[in-house]
Amino acid sequence: TQLLEQSPQFLSIQEGENLTVYCNSSSVFSSLQWYRQEPGEGPVLLVTVVTGGEVKKLKRLTFQFGDARKDSSLHITAAQPGDTGLYLCAGRPTGANNLFFGTGTRLTVIP
Amino acid sequence: DAGVTQSPTHLIKTRGQQVTLRCSPISGHKSVSWYQQVLGQGPQFIFQYYEKEERGRGNFPDRFSARQFPNYSSELNVNALLLGDSALYLCASSFRESPLHFGNGTRLTVT
Numbered sequence: 001t002q003l004l005e006q007s008p009q010f011l012s013i014q015e016g017e018n019l020t021v022y023c024n025s026s027s028v029f030s031s032l033q034w035y036r037q038e039p040g041e042g043p044v045l046l047v048t049v050v051t052g053g054e055v056k057k058l059k060r061l062t063f064q065f066g067d068a069r070k071d072s073s074l075h076i077t078a079a080q081p082g083d084t085g086l087y088l089c090a091g092r093p094t095g096a097n098n099l100f101f102g103t104g105t106r107l108t109v110i111p
Numbered sequence: 112d113a114g115v116t117q118s119p120t121h122l123i124k125t126r127g128q129q130v131t132l133r134c135s136p137i138s139g140h141k142s143v144s145w146y147q148q149v150l151g152q153g154p155q156f157i158f159q160y161y162e163k164e165e166r167g168r169g170n171f172p173d174r175f176s177a178r179q180f181p182n183y184s185s186e187l188n189v190n191a192l193l194l195g196d197s198a199l200y201l202c203a204s205s206f207r208e209s210p211l212h213f214g215n216g217t218r219l220t221v222t
Contacts, residue, residue, distance in 0.1 A: 004153075006153075033210065040215065041216075042115070042201050042214050042216055043154070043213050045211070045212075088154070090153075096167075097159060097166055098167045098169070099144070099156065099211060100156060101146070101154045101155070104152060104153045
């Protein structure tokens with residue numbers, strides 16, 4: 001079983017549309033991170049959220065950490081083909097040293 | 112500055128063989144973590160080393176082992192390869208716990 005479940009697993013949308021990706025767990029996390037991974041490359045960190053209820057914006061991307069620090073969401077406004085990739089959430093459960101990754105959401109933005 | 116470098120980039124091995132994967136962290140980073148990413152899934156934590164000591168181990172069999180050298184580079188060894196070991200093996204370095212900086216991985220194919 002995965003500690004972090006992401007939904008949807010696959011998402012194919014037209015350029016200009018909005019989308020939301022969810023990352024859920026029954027565990028509490030001291031922090032949660034979002035990464036994007038492109039084919040043939042390693043994951044690249046987009047953002048880290050640490051406070052329950054925190055909202056961070058990165059251009060057209062909005063990240064939210066749940067109040068109870070068990071879940072997070074990523075919202076993309078006006079998606080562009082360059083947003084195509086595998087989006088991964090990752091969290092460090094309270095008291096743990098290791099970073100656990102979610103199941104991933106593969107996003108395809110069609111021009 | 113150079114990022115995390117991994118070698119080799121691709122590798123084909125036969126069942127039962129042994130493999131060694133190498134990782135050089137970003138200069139100044141003392142922590143190295145190894146992850147296994149099976150196609151279509153999120154990375155799974157294998158090991159973390161900090162200052163040459165093992166700090167964490169994921170749910171992997173004893174066929175998997177690793178070490179960190181005085182210059183903070185690291186090797187991941189896998190013995191008695193199985194078909195299911197075919198995956199992208201990612202190395203990540205960090206100054207302490209986070210954020211993680213990933214290399215582009217070693218693609219291992221076991222036939």
